[in-house]
Every structure is written in structure tokens, then in C-alpha cells.
Amino acid sequence: MKKMSIKAVAETLKISTATVSYILNGKAKEKRISEELTKRVLAYVEENNFKPNHLAKSLRTGKTNVIGLIVEDIADPFFASVAGNIENIAYENGYKIIYSSTKNNPVKAKELINTFRERNVDGYIITPTEGLENDITQLINSGLPVVLFDRNCTDIDVSYVGMDNFDSAYKAVKHLISKDYKNIALITLDSSQAQMIDRLLGYEKAVYEKRIPSIIKKFEYSSAKVNNITEEIEQFLIENPSVDALFFATNYLAISGIELLNRKRIKIGKDIGIMVFDDNDLFRIHQPSISAVAQPITEMSKQLINTLLMHMENTDKYDAQEYIMPASIIIRDSSSKEEIA
């Protein structure tokens, strides 16, 4: 099977490449190609299963039909889930997705944006690291469609899909308070990212309102130190013996924390209340089950890809849109003081 091209097709049918191109792009009528010829060409193309070369097309039109997905870590279940969810809609619309992980490293994030630009991706979905404002602004100024998610860059006018971190943190803590926990500690990251700050503020609003103490443990935001999370939480609990509930601001802090509590035979729910940001199979199955703030992943993903598609259709003006979706607080055993059978 020799390689086919529009030129080859045109030659065999003894017509010009322009004609073939117009027909294949559905412009036959517009270009007044006779119906008879149109049919003949389409039949031939169908029969020989000819597909125009995508690279040549992209080179000429400047469109690659590729979306660049830049997340913190594709291996993280949350981001993987988003990747899976956006894939369907993207493919349905003729787009493929190329992914990459920043590992929360601003230098890497900048590089990724650049390589994606070099690759001429048509649109960007980004979970920004800190200090990425300029690069994102540049994309937008160059007329490129961008949607941020999970974490926002509040100081630039860019589309964003995320959830209401402030309100859901507030509600989650209020729930713990309603279950009679009185010394609720927030275990979080020392990060200036908007979503982390919102979670902290939501926590503080709830504890201030009820005049209970604000107890906060901040972890340094560096993946290198992941290993001693357990030790640090242990130390923290020793230093703060009054703490009777833990509100984890991220999934992986919670996993380490739960591991520690189990090891120390501290009874989750009874001895200590637990609430976690981001749900996970683990929390549902765990005995006792773990209460969590669940992000509406499916809805967020849909909104994400649809917003991007919208931007890609209207590249003339960038009309930034924000979608802050509500989370749901899933109440399970870990935030109830009753004895668990």
C-alpha cells in the first residue's frame, strides 16, 4: 500500500488537488463542485480509506487539534480522574490530549508551557504553580485559549473552574463542631496558593464563630519531605494533647495521618475526629470510614473542557469565566463520637 495524498487522489481521478480538498472539507457546495464529482471523490476516498495528512493540515491551518493538559501530577487519583473525564468530550470534539506534570515546580511548569507552545497546542488546561501569572498572561495575550483549574491565579483575568474551598472548609469544620469536637486542628500546607488559603480561612471562620481555638499545623510544601509527614504529625499531637479532631487540607496528608493514628491505636471517630479534603475510595472503605469533602469531579471536568472548547471556538476575544462549584461534605464514621461496632 503506497502512501496516499490529496495529490495522488487528484491525479488518479484526473482532477485538481483543490477540488479534492474542498470536497473533503465539506466545502463542495460553497465552491460549486458538482454533486456528481463530489460523490465520485468521496466514494474513492472512502473505498481507499484515505485520510489527509494531519501534519500538513496543521502546518497550513495552524490548528493541531491537540489540547495541552498541565497538572500537578498525573499519577494523583484526583488529576487522573479529571484526565479520564475530559478525555471523552475532547475526543468527541476531535481533540487529543497531551499531558504533563509540573510536580508543583514553577520552573518545570514554565518549561511545559513553552514546549506546548512550540507544539502548537490549540488550548491549555492548567493547574498553575506559584509564580506562573506572567506565562499565563502571555498565553492569553497571544490569543491562546486557557482554562485554569483546581487552583486559581486571582490576580489575572483568566477562566477558572474549581470548587468553593472556603465554604466547604467552613461547612466541614462546622460539622465537626456540631459533633462536639472542641479542639479541631487544621493540618495543611504552608502554601500561598489560593485554594489552600481559602481552606484555611474557611476553617478559621468556623472556629472563630464558635470561639474554639484555632490550631494549625503547616507542612512545608516540598515533595522531598513527604517521608516525615507521619513523624511530624506524631510530634504535633504530642505537643497538642488537647486536640480531639483533625481536619486535613489535602488527601496525602490525611493518608499519612490516618496511617499514624492506626499505628498508634488511636480510635478514629471516638478518640479523634477526622475530616479530609478530597474523597477517595480509601476513605469510603476504611474501617471506620472517613468523612470527606468531595470535589464534584465529573461536573468540574465537564465544565473545564466545555469552557476550553468555548474559548477555542471564539479565539477573537478572550472572555474569562469563573465556575466555582460546590463540594459535598460526605459524613462518615470518622466524624462521629459514637462507638463503631
Next chain:
Amino acid sequence: MKKMSIKAVAETLKISTATVSYILNGKAKEKRISEELTKRVLAYVEENNFKPNHLAKSLRTGKTNVIGLIVEDIADPFFASVAGNIENIAYENGYKIIYSSTKNNPVKAKELINTFRERNVDGYIITPTEGLENDITQLINSGLPVVLFDRNCTDIDVSYVGMDNFDSAYKAVKHLISKDYKNIALITLDSSQAQMIDRLLGYEKAVYEKRIPSIIKKFEYSSAKVNNITEEIEQFLIENPSVDALFFATNYLAISGIELLNRKRIKIGKDIGIMVFDDNDLFRIHQPSISAVAQPITEMSKQLINTLLMHMENTDKYDAQEYIMPASIIIRDSSSKEEIA
């Protein structure tokens, strides 16, 4: 900032595009371009941050520097983890990755292979569905680099990276037997995929050897029915009251199973032994913790991408290679009859 091209660079420097191209591709010496001019061009390019258009390059050379990753489901933690692991090495070698999920649907899998072909990806990493042999053979016959993983197509000569399903199933069941479980049921899928058959054979070898009964529950392989896994397992346990241990051939069957056991207050480890294929945070953290056969994800991913890179460097002959990596059996509480505190 107007758009730059090799042509534009050549014009400003008053030289030909060929010269610029040779220099940018490191062929200056080979093409006898003077060192002085080479330096001048490189300096100019550096200063103006010029990057040659990737599309034009790809069109001309036929190389896109893109790898196509076709997995069952990118949202699955196992595949997401592989995606994350191969990303590093791929990017280090100048390759980007475009992913897609077959959802185990052969029709979709075929379509994906075709769209990836149309996109001129340079290499394929595939977890094949059933009935994909022809399509994969075609890729190889067209001189395209392919590596399969997780599940093999035994009847074609193609590179494969996976783990020793037979041996690890055998060892896992032997472990259960050693812990004095005597009626070990295999909970698996009704699939003709090699890895599923191997797991079953490993199970059977172990039970036949010890002359204990072979009890097998096969689920229909269709994602549509996922919802009633729990009910079916419940039914199965009622029909087979003698069963004292469950060996789950896949992760998600296990999750449903564990959920059921917890709900029915059946004490894992004590009342019933559990062993699972594919480890997961969940199993480590669960109380009691769940024994699992852990795939060597990092090593497999490395082997996977390196094998593909090897094929991409030697496109003249396809020299199929198989890597069957050993799994490790992680023994936890769920396969011990001792009372758990």
C-alpha cells in the same frame, strides 16, 4: 513580536535557509559551515529565542516526537501511575505523550490506534483489548514501534512488559494456604486475556497441589455491570458457605468485596482471609490492612518506555523483546487468622 521562521532568520543574517537549518540541527561541521558563521547564527537564534516550527519539521521528517499511550482507563490508579512514571523519561528524551482510554472496548481501541496513526505518533504503548492482534500486527508491519504492557497478545511477535501473573498468583495462594485457609475462592473476570488466564492457572496450580477445592467466581467483563458486583459476591458467599478466603484477581473487584465484608461485619483476616491483585494505598491503610500482590510499577514503566525508545531508535528491524517482571506479595493483616487488636 512578529512570527519568526528559519527563512526570516536567514534573511536578516543574509544567508540561506539551508545554512540556518544545518546549524540548528547540529550539522554545521558535517556540512562545512564555518565556525564563525555557526556562532553568529546560534547567537542570533539564542538572543531572539527562536524555535523552529515543529509542525513543518514533522511534516518534512515524518517524526512527531509524540508517543501514543493507549490504556484501559487513564483514571485507574495503576494506569495513571504508569502514565506518571513514563512521562519523565519520555520528556527527557524529547517526547510528549498523548493518552487515551479504551475502556476495554475493542472497537474504541481500534479507532484509537487509527487516530494515533493519522496523527503520526512515533511509537505506541498499548494495553490491548481482546481482538486487537491484527491492528497491532499492522502497526509492526508498517515499521512502527509498539510495546504492549499489562496484558500480552501471545500469538504475535511483539514487545511486551508485564509481570509474572502465573507465578505471583501461585505464590499468593500458597501464602493463604500456609495460613491455614482451606477453601480459597478466586474472584475473577470471565476474560480470555492472557493475564487473567495466568492468574487463574496460578491459583489452580496452588490449590491442586494441596488438594484443596478450586472455587471460582467469574464476573462478566463489562463495565456496565460494575454496580452489582457487591450483590453477586454476597450471593456467591451464601451459596458457598465453606469459603474461608477470597483471592481477588483485580483491584476493583476487591474494593467492592471488601466493602461488602465490612458491611456484613464479616471480620477480615479472622472470619475470612483476603488477598488482592494490585496494591493500592487503600489496602495499606485499611483496618485490618489487606494483603496484596504488588506490581513493580516503577520498574515496569521504566522498562516500558526504554523498550519503546529502543524500538524508535532502530526502526529498520523490529526486534521483539519480552520482560516479565516479578511481583512482590505484600503480606498484611487480611491473610492472617490472628485476632487484630
Next chain:
DNA sequence: TAGATTTGCTTAATCATTTAAGCAAATCTA
């Protein structure tokens, strides 16, 4: 029936590269 309009295409430039082939000028060789 002559001029205008429409029909149904084609011509050729363009997108931004790569690379085989070519060609003066400079240098070497004998």
C-alpha cells in the same frame, strides 16, 4: 445575439521546514 452572469472547476502561492545536489572561490598537489 452580444454581453453579463453563473457554473465548475484549476492554478499557484503558501505554511516552515529538510536535504540532495550544485557551484564558485580558495587551497592543495605535483
Next chain:
DNA sequence: TAGATTTGCTTAAATGATTAAGCAAATCTA
């Protein structure tokens, strides 16, 4: 010093599409 070789580039074709502009032939109009 004439011929051969080397140096240091350039020319131009090719990759495979899209699309504005053009152009005969057919049809319409008055």
C-alpha cells in the same frame, strides 16, 4: 601553474495540505 580537491556556502525540490484568485465553458438576459 594547471588540474584536483576542499571549503563554504546556496539553490531548489520536496513534505502534503489549504485557499485566494483566475479562467474557460455554459447559461442567462435583454
